[in-house]
Amino acid sequence: MRAMVLHAVGRPLVAEERPDPLPAPGEVRLRVEACAVCRTDLHVVDGDLGDPGRPLVPGHEIVGIVDRLGAGVTTPALGTRVGAAWLGRACGRCPYCAGGAENLCDAPEFTGYTRDGGFATHVLVDAAYAYPLPQVENPVEAAPLMCAGLIGWRALRMAGEGRRIGLYGFGAAAHILAQICRWQGREVYAFTTPGDVAAQAHALSLGACWAGGSDVAPPVALDAAIIFAPVGALVPKALAAVRKGGCVVCGGIHMSDIPRFRYGLLWGERRVVSVANLTRADAVEFLAIAPRAGVRTTTHVYRLEEADRALADLRAGRFQGAAVLVP
Numbered sequence: 001m002r003a004m005v006l007h008a009v010g011r012p013l014v015a016e017e018r019p020d021p022l023p024a025p026g027e028v029r030l031r032v033e034a035c036a037v038c039r040t041d042l043h044v045v046d047g048d049l050g051d052p053g054r055p056l057v058p059g060h061e062i063v064g065i066v067d068r069l070g071a072g073v074t075t076p077a078l079g080t081r082v083g084a085a086w087l088g089r090a091c092g093r094c095p096y097c098a099g100g101a102e103n104l105c106d107a108p109e110f111t112g113y114t115r116d117g118g119f120a121t122h123v124l125v126d127a128a129y130a131y132p133l134p135q136v137e138n139p140v141e142a143a144p145l146m147c148a149g150l151i152g153w154r155a156l157r158m159a160g161e162g163r164r165i166g167l168y169g170f171g172a173a174a175h176i177l178a179q180i181c182r183w184q185g186r187e188v189y190a191f192t193t194p195g196d197v198a199a200q201a202h203a204l205s206l207g208a209c210w211a212g213g214s215d216v217a218p219p220v221a222l223d224a225a226i227i228f229a230p231v232g233a234l235v236p237k238a239l240a241a242v243r244k245g246g247c248v249v250c251g252g253i254h255m256s257d258i259p260r261f262r263y264g265l266l267w268g269e270r271r272v273v274s275v276a277n278l279t280r281a282d283a284v285e286f287l288a289i290a291p292r293a294g295v296r297t298t299t300h301v302y303r304l305e306e307a308d309r310a311l312a313d314l315r316a317g318r319f320q321g322a323a324v325l326v327p
Helices: 039-046 137-144 148-159 170-185 197-205 233-242 280-292 306-318
Strands: 001-004 014-017 027-037 060-071 082-084 085-087 121-125 164-168 188-193 211-212 224-227 242-250 271-272 299-303 322-327
Touching: 001 306, 014 188, 027 137, 027 211, 027 306, 039 306, 060 137, 060 170, 082 121, 082 137, 082 224, 085 121, 085 306, 137 148, 137 170, 137 280, 137 299, 137 322, 148 224, 148 242, 148 280, 164 170, 164 233, 170 280, 188 197, 197 211, 211 322, 233 242, 299 306, 306 322
Parallel strands: 164 188, 164 224, 188 211, 224 242, 242 271, 299 322
Antiparallel strands: 001 014, 027 060, 027 121, 027 322, 060 082
């Protein structure tokens, strides 16, 4: 197999030839068709999430074909197209798992962080965390759904049933979530880096009723806001934009420090909450809804060996939508 491997934080990934991995009991091996590049991958290679141990193959928005089964696995079957996501395995025994909150598991495994991921031609996946994709015809278009879509969906559910939704940071997750919101009959207000007219135009093309810089107040009070940009200074800005009783959801796994702000921004029963990881139930629910909502991802394809360029382009905001690696 070929893989792009992280050996040191802040250093380029290294292209390596490795023996094809063999699945352990309960695992399947995927022949990777596409792996989207997530902002979390940037946090992994930059060391923002702590040292997971290396060498490591990043990547967790995976679509592939099951080409080998571990002992005891009957589902998914050989030849099945499946997706794999950030949560690679939960312990199933801790109080969080027992309470249906496996996203908060005390002893989780994360794809592309604590176990090798999809920046490769092959990857091992726990069979219980492989999601069948029977309706998917284009693996490139489906790959961003496996994290940008899933975490966006969980964030939207936590935001509540409000009609006016603000999305701060209009990247991969927001461009999917905007389509879901419009399908649900909600209004989308998109906030971008000040002056990023390309991102604002992209938001408007996907049905946002308003788009502007994050330094500008929206024309109406929002029912909820979801922050995807890893910028803590956006929290007080979003609180100022939501109505009394509104909610601000922090959708990223990593964010810069939130600055001190006056209590008046929080008063009025406004809430600030975070989204942590996802559950298998989130994935099953969202992957059934996405085709019904007619979600279409905007993708930019890179060869596997161009993983560093894809990461650099994501960091610099050189494209709209999502980058996708294709072996």
